[in-house]
Amino acid sequence: MTLRNRLSTLNLPLLSSMFKFALPIMAMNLLQLAFNAADMIVVGRFDGSLALAAVGATGSLINLIVNLFMGLSVGTAVVVAQDYGARNNQGIRQSVHTSIAISSITGLFVALLGIILSTPLLQMMGTPGDIISLSTLYMKIYFIGMPASMVYNFGAAILRAVGDSKRPMYFLTVSGVVNVILNIVFVAGFSMGVSGVAWSTVISQYLTMILILTSLSKSEDAIRFNWRRLQVHKGKLGQIVRIGLPAGLQGLLFSISNVLIQSAVNSFGSIMVAASAASSNVENLVGTTTNSYYNAAITYTGQSMGAKDYDQIDEIAKISTVFVFATWLALGGAIVLLGRPLLSLYTTNPEVVGLGMQRLKIMMAVYFSAGIMNVFPGLTRAMGYSILPMLSTLVGACLLRILWLVTVFKWYPTMMMLFAAYPVTWTLAGLGQVASFFYARHQVRKQALTPEPQELNA
Numbered sequence: 434m435t436l437r438n439r440l441s442t443l444n445l446p447l448l449s450s451m452f453k454f455a456l457p458i459m460a461m462n463l464l465q466l467a468f469n470a471a472d473m474i475v476v477g478r479f480d481g482s483l484a485l486a487a488v489g490a491t492g493s494l495i496n497l498i499v500n501l502f503m504g505l506s507v508g509t510a511v512v513v514a515q516d517y518g519a520r521n522n523q524g525i526r527q528s529v530h531t532s533i534a535i536s537s538i539t540g541l542f543v544a545l546l547g548i549i550l551s552t553p554l555l556q557m558m559g560t561p562g563d564i565i566s567l568s569t570l571y572m573k574i575y576f577i578g579m580p581a582s583m584v585y586n587f588g589a590a591i592l593r594a595v596g597d598s599k600r601p602m603y604f605l606t607v608s609g610v611v612n613v614i615l616n617i618v619f620v621a622g623f624s625m626g627v628s629g630v631a632w633s634t635v636i637s638q639y640l641t642m643i644l645i646l647t648s649l650s651k652s653e654d655a656i657r658f659n660w661r662r663l664q665v666h667k668g669k670l671g672q673i674v675r676i677g678l679p680a681g682l683q684g685l686l687f688s689i690s691n692v693l694i695q696s697a698v699n700s701f702g703s704i705m706v707a708a709s710a711a712s713s714n715v716e717n718l719v720g721t722t723t724n725s726y727y728n729a730a731i732t733y734t735g736q737s738m739g740a741k742d743y744d745q746i747d748e749i750a751k752i753s754t755v756f757v758f759a760t761w762l763a764l765g766g767a768i769v770l771l772g773r774p775l776l777s778l779y780t781t782n783p784e785v786v787g788l789g790m791q792r793l794k795i796m797m798a799v800y801f802s803a804g805i806m807n808v809f810p811g812l813t814r815a816m817g818y819s820i821l822p823m824l825s826t827l828v829g830a831c832l833l834r835i836l837w838l839v840t841v842f843k844w845y846p847t848m849m850m851l852f853a854a855y856p857v858t859w860t861l862a863g864l865g866q867v868a869s870f871f872y873a874r875h876q877v878r879k880q881a882l883t884p885e886p887q888e889l890n891a
Contacts, residue, residue: 489710504681
C-alpha cells in the first residue's frame with residue numbers, strides 16, 4: 434500500500450479535529466519554550482556563559498523533584514475527560530475541586546522539598562564549582578513559584594479534558610510576555626543576573642494561577658470552580674491517583690536517568706554544561722510539539738472510552754503516529770539545518786555553539802522514536818492502563834540508560850557516547866509503549882465483548 438493510500442484510509446474529520454485541538458496546546462508549548470529560551474538568552478547574553486550553564490544545570494534536577502506530583506495532572510485529564518464523555522456532570526464537579534485542592538497541597542510540599550534539597554542534590558550531581566552557587570540560588574527562588582505552577586497545570590488539564598485548549602494558551606501568552614519584560618528589566622536593567630531570571634519566572638507563574646482560577650470560577654458548566662466547594666473527594670482522588678501516580682512515577686524515573694546523564698555532562702566542565710543546555714532548549718522545539726499530540730491523545734481517547742466508542746481509539750493512534758512522523762521530518766530537519774544560528778542566540782562563545790551542534794545532530798537523527806515514546810502513553814493511560822507505560826519507561830529508558838552509563842560510556846567516556854544513550858533508549862522505550870498500547874486495546878475490546886451478568890428474577 435502506498436503512502437497516499439495509507440493516508441486516504443485515515444479518518445480525516447477526526448484528524449482535522451485533533452489537529453485543531455492540538456494547535457493551541459502546540460502554540461502554548463512553543464510559547465513556553467520561547468519564554469524559557471528568553472530566560473537563557475537574556476542571562477547568557479547579559480551575564481555570560483557561566484550564568485547560562487548555571488541555569489541549564491538545574492533543569493533535570495527541577496524535573497526530578499516536580500514530575501512525580503505533576504503526573505497527577507494526567508490523572509485529572511483522564512478522569513475529567515471520561516466523565517465528560519459519559520455526561521457525568523457531578524463527577525466532573527468533584528474532579529475539578531479535588532484537583533485544585535491536591536494541586537495546592539502538593540505545590541506547597543514540592544516548594545519546600547526543592548528549597549531544602551537544592552544544594553545537596555546539586556553537589557551530588559557534581560555540578561562544576563564555578564557555577565554551583567548560582568545554580569543553587571536559581572533553584573531556591575524558582576521553587577517559590579511551585580504552588581502556582583501546580584495549580585495552573587491542573588487547571589489547564591481540566592480545561593483541555595473538556596475540549597478547551599485555547600484558554601490555557603491565552604493565559605500562558607500573557608504571563609510569558611510579562612516574564613520576558615521582567616527578564617529584561619531585572620537582568621539587563623538592574624543587573625540581577627540569575628536571580629532576576631528566577632524572580633521573573635516566579636511572578637509569571639503566579640499570574641497564570643490567578644488567570645486559570647478566575648477562568649474556572651467564571652465557567653458556566655460543570656467545570657465551574659467554587660472556593661466554598663473546595664474539598665478532596667476520596668472516590669475521585671482514588672481515580673486520579675490510580676491514573677496519575679504511575680504517570681508521575683514514570684516522569685520521576687525518567688528524570689532520574691536524565692539527572693545521571695546531566696551528572697556525566699557536568700564532568701566535562703561548565704562549557705559543556707552550557708552547550709548541552711542550549712542544545713536541549715533547541716531540541717525541545719520538537720519535544721514540546723509532540724507533547725501537544727500527547728494531550729490530544731489523552732483527551733480524545735478518554736472521551737471515546739466514556740462514550741464507549743472503542744473503534745475510534747485505533748484511528749486516534751494512527752493519527753497520532755502521522756503527527757509525530759510529520760513533525761520529526763519538518764522540525765527535526767529544520768533544526769539540523771539552522772542549528773548553528775539558533776545556538777548562537779544563546780551565546781557568542783564558538784566552543785559552546787560547536788559542542789551544542791554535535792549534540793543536536795545526534796538527537797535529531799531518530800527523534801521520531803522519542804515522539805512515539807511520549808505520545809503512546811497518553812493513549813494507553815486514557816484507556817485506564819497506567820502501569821504499563823510506566824514499566825516501559827522504567828525498563829526501556831531508565832534502566833537501560835543507567836546500564837549504558839556504567840558500561841558503554843565508562844568504556845568510551847566521550848561526549849558522543851554519552852549522548853548516544855538518548856536515541857538508543859528512545860527507540861527501545863518507544864517499542865515498549867507501542868506494545869503496551871496494543872495490549873490495553875486488546876483488553877478493552879475483550880471486556881466490551883464480554884456480556885454483563887444478568888440478575889435473576891426472584
